Amino acid sequence: MGTPPGAAGAGYFGAPAPAKRNDPRPALSPQLEMVFETRRGGDHSIPPPCSTPLVVRDKGSAGPHHMRSTLNLVPQTPALFRKLKLPFGLVINPMAAPGLRDDPIPTVDLGPGGPVRCAECKAYVNAYFRFVADGGRMVCNFCGAEQPVPPGYACPLDMEGRRRDAADRPELCCGSVDMVATAEYMAGGGRLHAFLATLPRRGRPASRPREVPRALADRDALDALHPDGAAWGELAARAAEAQVRPELYCLAAGPYMDVASLDAFARGAAGSLRFYPGFHAPADAARLQDDLRWALARPAGLEAVGRLRVSTGLSVGRCWGAFHRRTPTDLHFPAIDADQALAASIEVDEKAGGAGEAYAQFALLYTSPAGRRLVRVHTLALPITTGRSSAFRGADMDAVLALTARRVAAQAPGKALGACRDAVMAAAVDLLVAYRQHAAQQSDTSQLLLPEALQLLPLFSLGLSKNALFRRGVASWGWNDARLDERALWLHRLLTCPVEAMASIVYEASVFFGKAVPPATLEGLLGAHSLEALGPAPAPLPRLATPLSAAVNALLNEVCRQRGRLLRTRVLPAGVGGVDAFFSALVEDKAGSAGGSYADCLRQLHRAIVNKLS
Numbered sequence: 350m351g352t353p354p355g356a357a358g359a360g361y362f363g364a365p366a367p368a369k370r371n372d373p374r375p376a377l378s379p380q381l382e383m384v385f386e387t388r389r390g391g392d393h394s395i396p397p398p399c400s401t402p403l404v405v406r407d408k409g410s411a412g413p414h415h416m417r418s419t420l421n422l423v424p425q426t427p428a429l430f431r432k433l434k435l436p437f438g439l440v441i442n443p444m445a446a447p448g449l450r451d452d453p454i455p456t457v458d459l460g461p462g463g464p465v466r467c468a469e470c471k472a473y474v475n476a477y478f479r480f481v482a483d484g485g486r487m488v489c490n491f492c493g494a495e496q497p498v499p500p501g502y503a504c505p506l507d508m509e510g511r512r513r514d515a516a517d518r519p520e521l522c523c524g525s526v527d528m529v530a531t532a533e534y535m536a537g538g539g540r541l542h543a544f545l546a547t548l549p550r551r552g553r554p555a556s557r558p559r560e561v562p563r564a565l566a567d568r569d570a571l572d573a574l575h576p577d578g579a580a581w582g583e584l585a586a587r588a589a590e591a592q593v594r595p596e597l598y599c600l601a602a603g604p605y606m607d608v609a610s611l612d613a614f615a616r617g618a619a620g621s622l623r624f625y626p627g628f629h630a631p632a633d634a635a636r637l638q639d640d641l642r643w644a645l646a647r648p649a650g651l652e653a654v655g656r657l658r659v660s661t662g663l664s665v666g667r668c669w670g671a672f673h674r675r676t677p678t679d680l681h682f683p684a685i686d687a688d689q690a691l692a693a694s695i696e697v698d699e700k701a702g703g704a705g706e707a708y709a710q711f712a713l714l715y716t717s718p719a720g721r722r723l724v725r726v727h728t729l730a731l732p733i734t735t736g737r738s739s740a741f742r743g744a745d746m747d748a749v750l751a752l753t754a755r756r757v758a759a760q761a762p763g764k765a766l767g768a769c770r771d772a773v774m775a776a777a778v779d780l781l782v783a784y785r786q787h788a789a790q791q792s793d794t795s796q797l798l799l800p801e802a803l804q805l806l807p808l809f810s811l812g813l814s815k816n817a818l819f820r821r822g823v824a825s826w827g828w829n830d831a832r833l834d835e836r837a838l839w840l841h842r843l844l845t846c847p848v849e850a851m852a853s854i855v856y857e858a859s860v861f862f863g864k865a866v867p868p869a870t871l872e873g874l875l876g877a878h879s880l881e882a883l884g885p886a887p888a889p890l891p892r893l894a895t896p897l898s899a900a901v902n903a904l905l906n907e908v909c910r911q912r913g914r915l916l917r918t919r920v921l922p923a924g925v926g927g928v929d930a931f932f933s934a935l936v937e938d939k940a941g942s943a944g945g946s947y948a949d950c951l952r953q954l955h956r957a958i959v960n961k962l963s
């Protein structure tokens with residue numbers, strides 16, 4: 350059985366740390382739910398890892414399900430930022446499904462004038478706006494502009510200079526709010542659920558078979574991950590302009606259906622894509638039904654436009670995700686749901702934190718399922734640091750992994766397979782070299798030194814480099830390499846999945862029963878007396894009235910519950926395509942998956958770091 354970080358609700362801090370391991374792994378003990386206040390005593394709280402179940406209390410900053418920063422302490426100057434080589438960015442899931450006991454997102458109606466905004470930079474009023482001149486003027490925390498408070502919104506200040514009504518106004522005390530939008534924000538739209546089973550050969554755009562019938566070598570470029578012609582991107586733009594969001598279900602009965610082109614269509618129109626390789630109705634119907642049910646039930650907004658703002662000294666760099674872009678700053682979504690995350694890199698261009706902290710705000714104008722036009726505003730305040738080691742202490746492993754995965758995946762189309770894997774490892778090496786040069790307490794080069802907050806960086810980098818998108822020569826679904834469609838699927842997932850899903854993507858859970866399985870186990874679990882009696886086709890795991898069947902099904906149900914979706918369970922008799930997929934998930938092993946073992950990876954990283962230092 351693999352070791353699932355997210356699946357079993359296990360957390361990195363769950364078990365008492367064994368005496369300083371030099372090959373850190375996620376701990377596997379179950380985690381208790383933790384009440385997480387987004388700020389404590391007026392200060393930013395560092396979110397625990399994604400695997401910790403949280404009840405979020407909004408104390409003025411958005412919760413980590415909505416916005417997670419790779420850095421919880423922002424280097425103050427561009428010089429310090431460049432020196433530390435820490436990736437800075439945000440993973441944003443504006444419509445994330447709230448936990449049952451989380452603080453709900455309040456809705457505020459500021460009247461016919463609509464949401465209060467900075468006249469200069471258009472940031473929305475938030476808990477960090479300062480009010481001065483007896484409450485008659487306000488100072489924006491994003492650009493620093495002082496301006497009169499709009500008529501009807503002014504309020505006297507208390508002895509400490511706070512508005513007397515601040516605690517009663519959600520927009521002044523919460524990190525996440527829905528503001529009622531005025532008529533000028535109105536737009537007009539729909540969702541398209543398309544089920545595909547074969548290569549789309551006819552009409553326009555159409556695809557051709559592009560899969561090379563041989564295993565790829567490291568020097569082979571992933572050209573066929575580009576869409577088959579510009580028409581796919583044009584179709585996406587037309588769909589987005591018409592407010593149509595494609596939600597594609599690729600039920601691949603055959604070997605190839607050009608998921609890369611379908612992904613370009615889906616992603617360019619803020620759509621989604623689900624892929625069922627080797628689709629076999631008896632085994633896959635339950636999962637398809639569950640995926641469809643969730644697609645219709647999950648929290649979603651329609652006709653949405655989003656924009657990310659950051660405070661003075663910072664700037665927004667690249668954005669990754671599924672959206673349509675008409676202007677450089679606005680991201681358009683015919684529809685956006687709880688499974689759709691964006692990521693954006695942030696640069697430190699000038700001295701940051703003039704207004705005390707660094708701020709980020711993602712505002713999403715959308716239509717709610719009830720037909721209301723709202724602006725969802727998520728604001729995150731991050732403290733500034735001048736310290737080198739504190740910047741490393743404030744790093745967030747899940748967000749760093751999500752940002753690295755997006756950056757490397759986005760460059761994969763057209764790039765050589767080996768160069769993609771090298772890019773994953775080079776990112777880890779650069780960061781660890783900078784840590785050693787500027788922040789580590791020791792200077793002993795005989796050891797691999799890992800920052801406390803990034804202990805899992807080598808393991809997750811290894812897992813990412815072994816993802817099917819970058820893998821070489823590993824048999825999969827009856828083929829002698831990762832299928833091209835499989836690579837394209839992972840490109841889609843790595844670019845769009847919520848930060849909570851990342852750890853289980855690069856370090857996934859599988860269950861395997863080998864040939865030596867006792868007949869009684871086989872009987873109790875599968876109702877078959879021998880492996881031969883299983884038949885040649887993959888079949889779903891049966892539910893039998895035996896204690897073993899009940900226990901295994903209960904375990905799998907729990908994994909599904911934790912992941913928030915039905916997972917495909919299949920019984921794969923030996924020799925059937927798909928068994929290889931299991932072996933390829935053995936990230937820590939040398940056998941089965943391309944590349945070395947975890948120990949090899951640690952040695953290789955250490956050697957690369959020492960080389961760079963000398």
Ligand SMILES: [Zn+2]
Binds near residue numbers: 468469472489491493
């Ligand atoms: Zn402003």
